[in-house]
Amino acid sequence: MSSDALAVYLAAQGFEKELADELCRKGVSIKASKERLFLASGLTDSVWAQNIWLEPSFTPVRSVGEAVRTLKSVQRNWKAHPVGFYRRAAVIESQLPPVKARPLRFGEPAPVSPLGAWTLWDHDLLLASPKCSSAFPDGEVRFEEDRLNPPSRAYLKLWEAFTLAGCFPAAGELCLDMGAAPGGWTWVLARLGASVFSIDKSPLAPNVASMHGVDACLGSGFGLEPETAGRVDWFFSDMACYPERLLTVVQKWLDAGAAKNFVCTIKLQGETRHDIVEAFSGLPGSKVIHLFCNKHELTWINLEKWRLNCL
Ligand SMILES: C[S@@+](CC[C@H](N)C(=O)[O-])C[C@H]1O[C@@H](n2cnc3c(N)ncnc32)[C@H](O)[C@@H]1O
Structure with a gap:
């Protein structure tokens, strides 16, 4: 400073x-x-x-x-x-x-x-x-919106995060999308040509579930261990969960070296917990931002290329 x-x-x-x-x-x-x-x-x-x-x-x-x-x-x-x-x-x-x-x-x-x-x-x-x-x-980052295809407006979060970061998944890269329903993020990723494994307790919208490259599983994102899931190129989470819980999950995936890139929504409830936000910011190579389309939530971005540049 x-x-x-x-x-x-x-x-x-x-x-x-x-x-x-x-x-x-x-x-x-x-x-x-x-x-x-x-x-x-x-x-x-x-x-x-x-x-x-x-x-x-x-x-x-x-x-x-x-x-x-x-x-x-x-x-x-x-x-x-x-x-x-x-x-x-x-x-x-x-x-x-x-x-x-x-x-x-x-x-x-x-x-x-x-x-x-x-x-x-x-x-x-x-x-x-x-x-x-x-x-x-x-x-204020504004887009020409697609009001027809994505099943939720959450797709704007990924569009904004990718535009600000200046990178996004390449065709064929493997993406894990936790808390995916109804499927706005999965829709963005599949449209980029990525292979997407989506997890949610609720089902994806049919037009997203049927997209090429999309594989969906009904269940909790907390039940998936990096050791059993294997390595992914991108880890996404928009799960409605306590920030502490998300921090534990991403720490586990970071420690296991099981994901190269992360984009996750930190959902905040009630009084904002600055200590948790600082814990996310403190993870090496991280940026925490409030996207223009974020409400009472923040977006944690941790990209391999940033981590490499930090070394
Ligand atoms: C904001 S919505 C996600 C919107 C989604 N990213 C999209 O683009 O349409 C939050 C989702 O988190 C899911 N969720 C909450 N707890 C979860 C858990 N433990 N595992 C998986 N999904 C969970 C909810 O079912 C809900 O669909």
Whole structure:
């Protein structure tokens, strides 16, 4: 963590308390907050921030024109995040070049063009950062959705996780999908050409169960031992279960070296258990993120290529 650098953290929608608690636990000092924006001294990775403004600075602006000139003099692409003075912010925004935020078609890479973010912190005070942690406006990853084929909207979690990680299972790779029903994740994996072994106490939707490469088993994911299952390329879990239980399972698969890559949903209930989240983050080569489409849950991603890069 960079100790005195100023940063602005945009909390994931509805998770302002989680972000504030997380920053506090990481020793980041929050100077002020407005709506979902937290102005803080200290730059750190954050699970609950949907976007981080990496190089924010304040500029007094006496007029709309001055705000527009200030922003344009730095770069072309800016995303407004108003937290007050909404009409003034809208006028400024209308005079900046439009930022096209077309939903991604799954398989397209994440954008790479730098996208800044700004707000009017006060009537005559611009707060702007030319660099942000996410290249998506406000960190919101949107897709052209498929409303016909997947049996649940959970497929968006995998689309987002794969797009952010920049990789996904190759055709023919073996995937274990725990807590698979009704089958959104299995549908994504089978469409990629992977071989999928799906486990759930409930059955898959028939259109997914019949897909090429899908093998389904009715039962509990906790009953499957890595020694008996054998090695898999990808371990997925979207099981509705306590985070501690998931941690025990993935630790077992990691220790056995039985899965190369992991993407798992950490389902949180009631008061958020930051200690459990930190335990997942602490597993070597791990990232814990709050996907734009995650609700009160997080996504733990642990990829072989990251682990190798960590060594
Ligand atoms: C959020 S849903 C999964 C959605 C799924 N990933 C999809 O894309 O459609 C959670 C699932 O976890 C399953 N589940 C809960 N406990 C489980 C266990 N011990 N073993 C296997 N599945 C479990 C539930 O039956 C439920 O279908």
